[in-house]
Amino acid sequence: xxxxxxxxxxxxxxxxxxxxxxxxxxxxxxxxxxxxxxxxxxxxxxxxxxxxxxxxxxxxxxxxxxxxxxxxxxxxxxxxxxxxxxxxxxxxxxxxxxxxxxxxxxxxxxxxxxxxxxxxxxxxxxxxxxxxxxxxxxxxxxxxxxxxxxxxxxxxxxxxxxxxxxxxxxxxxxxxxxxxxxxxxxxxxxxxxxxxxxxxxxxxxxxxxxxxxxxxxxxxxxxxxxxxxxxxxxxxxxxxxxxxxxxxxxxxxxxxxxxxxxxxxxxxxxxxxxxxxxxxxxxxxxxxxxxxxxxxxxxxxxxxxxxxxxxxxxxxxxxxxxxxxxxxxxxxxxxxxxxxxxxxxxxxxxxxxxxxxxxxxxxxxxxxxxxxxxxxxxxxxxxxxxxxxxxxxxxxxxxxxxxxxxxxxxxxxxxxxxxxxxxxxxxxxxxxxxxxxxxxxxxxxxxxxxxxxxxxxxxxxxxxxxxxxxxxxxxxxxxxxxxxxxxxxxxxxxxxxxxxxxxxxxxxxxxxxxxxxxxxxxxxxxxxxxxxxxxxxxxxxxxxxxxxxxxxxxxxxxxxxxxxxxxxxxxxxxxxxxxxxxxxxxxxxxxxxxxxxxxxxxxxxxxxxxxxxxxxxxxxxxxxxxxxxxxxxxxxxxxxxxxxxxxxxx
Numbered sequence: 044x045x046x047x048x049x050x051x052x053x054x055x056x057x058x059x060x061x062x063x064x065x066x067x068x069x070x071x072x073x074x075x076x077x078x079x080x081x082x083x084x085x086x087x088x089x090x091x092x093x094x095x096x097x098x099x100x101x102x103x104x105x106x107x108x109x110x111x112x113x114x115x116x117x118x119x120x121x122x123x124x125x126x127x128x129x130x131x132x133x134x135x136x137x138x139x140x141x142x143x144x145x146x147x148x149x150x151x152x153x154x155x156x157x158x159x160x161x162x163x164x165x166x167x168x169x170x171x172x173x174x175x176x177x178x179x180x181x182x183x184x185x186x187x188x189x190x191x192x193x194x195x196x197x198x199x200x201x202x203x204x205x206x207x208x209x210x211x212x213x214x215x216x217x218x219x220x221x222x223x224x225x226x227x228x229x230x231x232x233x234x235x236x237x238x239x240x241x242x243x244x245x246x247x248x249x250x251x252x253x254x255x256x257x258x259x260x261x262x263x264x265x266x267x268x269x270x271x272x273x274x275x276x277x278x279x280x281x282x283x284x285x286x287x288x289x290x291x292x293x294x295x296x297x298x299x300x301x302x303x304x305x306x307x308x309x310x311x312x313x314x315x316x317x318x319x320x321x322x323x324x325x326x327x328x329x330x331x332x333x334x335x336x337x338x339x340x341x342x343x344x345x346x347x348x349x350x351x352x353x354x355x356x357x358x359x360x361x362x363x364x365x366x367x368x369x370x371x372x373x374x375x376x377x378x379x380x381x382x383x384x385x386x387x388x389x390x391x392x393x394x395x396x397x398x399x400x401x402x403x404x405x406x407x408x409x410x411x412x413x414x415x416x417x418x419x420x421x422x423x424x425x426x427x428x429x430x431x432x433x434x435x436x437x438x439x440x441x442x443x444x445x446x447x448x449x450x451x452x453x454x455x456x457x458x459x460x461x462x463x464x465x466x467x468x469x470x471x472x473x474x475x476x477x478x479x480x481x482x483x484x485x486x487x488x489x490x491x492x493x494x495x496x497x498x499x500x501x502x503x504x505x506x507x508x509x510x511x512x513x514x515x516x517x518x519x520x521x522x523x524x525x526x527x528x529x530x531x532x533x534x535x536x537x538x539x540x541x542x543x544x545x546x547x548x549x550x551x552x553x554x555x556x557x558x559x560x561x562x563x564x565x566x567x568x569x570x571x572x573x574x575x576x577x578x579x580x581x582x583x584x585x586x587x588x589x590x591x592x593x594x595x596x597x598x599x600x601x602x603x604x605x606x607x608x609x610x611x612x613x614x615x616x617x618x619x620x621x622x623x624x625x626x627x628x629x630x631x632x633x634x635x636x637x638x639x640x641x642x643x644x645x646x647x648x649x650x651x652x653x654x655x656x657x658x659x660x661x662x663x664x665x666x667x668x669x670x671x672x673x674x675x676x677x678x679x680x681x682x683x684x685x686x687x688x689x690x691x692x693x
Contacts, residue, residue: 052342079097112322163301392414430647435455625642
């Protein structure tokens with residue numbers, strides 16, 4: 044239960060073995076490839092100049108792999124849109140081998156599936172665009188359907204022919220009369236009228252063109268172009284209707300074809316995973332440095348995994364060296380946590396905050412007992428705890444998740460155990476569900492679960508206990524800080540920062556018990572003496588007040604923050620009892636069950652998240668600040684990480 048020791052690996056091998064060697068390292072999944080770096084001695088010795096002559100591989104293969112994954116994911120989305128059923132949330136990921144996933148035959152089948160689905164999508168989009176175009180054309184023709192004049196009619200040297208629109212605000216008769224008044228050698232015909240426009244055809248002799256158009260200007264005449272049309276509007280509409288029907292039929296046919304491709308969803312999943320493996324490999328490859336005949340690889344290997352890596356490297360003609368990172372290089376060293384089944388689930392809490400810096404302390408074993416206990420105190424209900432445990436066991440056994448999902452459900456189960464135990468202590472089973480149910484059923488002696496204490500009756504005791512637990516965790520963090528400082532040779536810092544305040548805490552306890560006040564006075568003297576010893580000049584005086592204010596307010600605020608343990612326990616219990624009471628008012632068992640279970644489901648959902656958030660805050664803000672050094676970079680090895688299949692190494 045610690046931070047895994049890392050070794051820096053430098054490897055020089057033949058360029059012809061590059062792909063095979065990368066494949067072997069990817070199968071091992073324990074080597075992180077990094078950009079080549081140099082220490083101070085190497086820079087001075089001229090190795091930096093040599094390294095600058097090496098060239099990185101091109102990134103074209105990485106871009107192609109990323110494109111393939113995007114296309115596979117898009118194709119999967121298309122099939123799901125047309126009804127293809129993927130694996131459910133509770134379905135375990137199937138197993139496969141790298142050979143089955145990446146063989147030439149499998150790759151060809153997968154790529155063909157992606158191509159077929161995307162081609163179908165392109166057909167659908169083209170047909171939709173064509174359908175929209177036809178619909179727009181029919182819409183443009185709709186106002187002219189009643190006009191039996193060919194749309195290709197054009198003006199002649201002696202005759203003006205114009206299609207256009209007038210404002211619908213004025214009667215058509217006025218416009219027609221104005222045209223006749225301007226010239227008897229003219230005619231204005233109305234094809235149709237809408238709310239805003241009238242669609243009209245103007246025919247007049249060229250000699251009357253200016254007079255007629257001037258007359259129509261007062262009616263908002265606007266010319267329309269009919270270029271590209273032949274025949275009447277009705278004839279064109281009939282033709283377009285046939286084309287629209289044909290397009291709709293073709294569209295439905297293509298959609299039916301896509302809907303029938305549901306059995307190819309598996310190939311698309313495999314294509315996405317194969318692309319993901321290629322991406323992982325290419326991301327490592329572009330960090331290499333090449334010559335014409337060789338390549339240089341630099342990376343990090345867990346010390347405990349070096350034996351496997353060495354055995355794999357022995358199969359290739361190569362030279363390598365393994366070395367411990369210098370202390371000044373610790374910020375660049377990746378961090379991998381090694382925990383057991385009990386502390387591993389807490390990794391999701393640590394990673395959500397920040398990984399510990401390399402060379403420092405893994406907080407998971409120290410945090411696990413407090414986190415799990417605090418969660419149980421806040422939720423404190425046997426019914427809720429039972430649901431959490433059952434849900435955890437079901438998912439872990441049936442789905443067999445990995446990584447962060449495993450951590451989540453494992454932590455859910457551990458917190459469920461704590462919640463169940465605290466619920467047994469406080470006598471809560473979905474609040475007072477059993478008591479209210481047996482009362483509604485008319486039992487003479489309703490069931491009342493035994494309890495050592497209850498949130499409603501022993502609120503003050505729970506509050507004091509919560510703050511005592513907070514004090515214990517804070518003191519634990521201070522003890523860890525003392526050990527760290529002593530190991531670093533900073534005993535005096537530990538003495539003035541933590542030990543003196545321990546004396547104060549002990550003194551307060553002895554004073555509260557009425558034993559003696561001398562220990563408290565001694566502690567206060569040490570607190571005042573600290574700035575006088577460590578400060579300089581005026582800083583000795585200001586340091587006294589600063590130390591007293593910062594530590595007193597800080598410790599008091601931190602301890603008071605743990606009152607949320609009592610607050611959430613009380614809130615959850617009260618809400619559950621309120622819903623149970625509301626359900627019991629009608630006196631009907633069915634109504635009671637509906638209201639009570641619905642209310643408890645809501646209460647459970649809210650508190651499931653709320654307790655986690657508040658527990659996380661206590662660990663990160665109150666506990667971690669006493670000893671935790673964050674800033675670690677996660678270890679990301681070249682491996683066989685996939686999304687849809689578990690890929691074995693054999």
